[in-house]
Amino acid sequence: MFELDDRLAADTVPIGDLNLCRVLLMNDVRYPWLILVPAKPDLTEVGDLTRDDRIVLMDEMEQASNAIRALYNPIKVNVGALGNVVRQLHVHIIGRTECDPAWPGPVWGHSSAEAYAPDAIAMRVREVRGKLGF
């Protein structure tokens, strides 16, 4: 059975489930930042997925990237699967701009998250859900 890692659950709010991945919104108002978690048990590396599931993951990463591009018009989308701290396989999709605090470095490890205000996170969740067709 798939169970979302506690740390991922604590740092994010749920957006919805695609065919393979649970889509999460990182609770950091400074970046439009989605996390895709393939909803199967015991995954750590992308290579733990079957090739068919890797292709679905690639498609869902594109869906998430396109949603971020359409909604927030970033200069660059950063994509990464690190997992040094949280081992459960998860893929970050982050819209970046020259005005964000970590630019042009990576967001990971840069500084602590700044949580959204309740209204703002509800609006962002709605926007992303709409764009992903939930």
Added chain:
Amino acid sequence: MFELDDRLAADTVPIGDLNLCRVLLMNDVRYPWLILVPAKPDLTEVGDLTRDDRIVLMDEMEQASNAIRALYNPIKVNVGALGNVVRQLHVHIIGRTECDPAWPGPVWGHSSAEAYAPDAIAMRVREVRGKLGF
């Protein structure tokens, strides 16, 4: 026509060409670190590739990850496509261990590269070439 970005060329040594990607070894002795560059012009985002090419990229990322796992036995493989500094589409594949200087943070932006000694880089290129079947 595809032309490798000058900064990528300066920071790496070439390993060889897969069907889609040029494979480069990052000249940083502290990490087993490959960079895949899809050898087509005018690519910035993964989504600039056709879906067929994205699937080939996914397969070649797996080949590279498997080579790093087989040769260097990392705790975790980090995969990322950032491109905030070098815009030409490129994908990092990095073997990580608890003893590396950036652990558990990301390697990008952590500290300046430490170049290999000439003998050491020749050996590493040979190892990776062998494992990738060049």
